[in-house]
Amino acid sequence: xxxxxxxxxxxxxxxxxxxxxxxxxxxxxxxxxxxxxxxxxxxxxxxxxxxxxxxxxxxxxxxxxxxxxxxxxxxxxxxxxxxxxxxxxxxxxxxxxxxxxxxxxxxxxx
Numbered sequence: 705x706x707x708x709x710x711x712x713x714x715x716x717x718x719x720x721x722x723x724x725x726x727x728x729x730x731x732x733x734x735x736x737x738x739x740x741x742x743x744x745x746x747x748x749x750x751x752x753x754x755x756x757x758x759x760x761x762x763x764x765x766x767x768x769x770x771x772x773x774x775x776x777x778x779x780x781x782x783x784x785x786x787x788x789x790x791x792x793x794x795x796x797x798x799x800x801x802x803x804x805x806x807x808x809x810x811x812x813x814x
Contacts, residue, residue, distance in 0.1 A: 705737045711744035719744075722778050726785040733792045736763045747773060755780050759788060768792065 707727055709715055723742060731737050739762040747754035757780040758771040768791045772783035 705731045706739045707742060708740065709742045709744070712746075715744060719777055723781055726781050730761075730785055730788055730792065733789055734763070734796055738762050738764075744777060757781055757784050759784050761788060761792075765795070768795070 705727060707724065709720060709723060727740055727742075730740075741760040741762070743756075743758040745756040745758070747756050752775050753773045755775065755777050756771060756773050757777060759769070761768040768788055770784050770787035770791065772780045772787065774780035774783055
């Protein structure tokens with residue numbers, strides 16, 4: 705999976721590694737993820753939960769998107785990848801159901 709990390713500042717290596725690690729875990733859930741656009745932003749309010757991360761996953765079918773605020777980018781990364789994991793599992797379940805229905809239909813037509 706290709707990662708495209710964007711921020712209005714230079715992202716340090718530590719944060720890049722944290723993001724990379726979390727994204728690798730996501731690709732374990734669904735290996736069809738081709739590309740991830742990751743946007744790091746500062747929230748409008750200074751202080752608690754002012755760190756924002758948005759991630760758009762590009763893969764066959766509809767793209768997935770999630771965002772999360774936290775007091776650190778590490779926590780926001782964990783939260784947003786948790787949301788994306790839930791979306792991936794839901795999508796995978798829907799695909800599995802469709803494949804089962806197609807197989808049942810194919811078998812009933814033979």
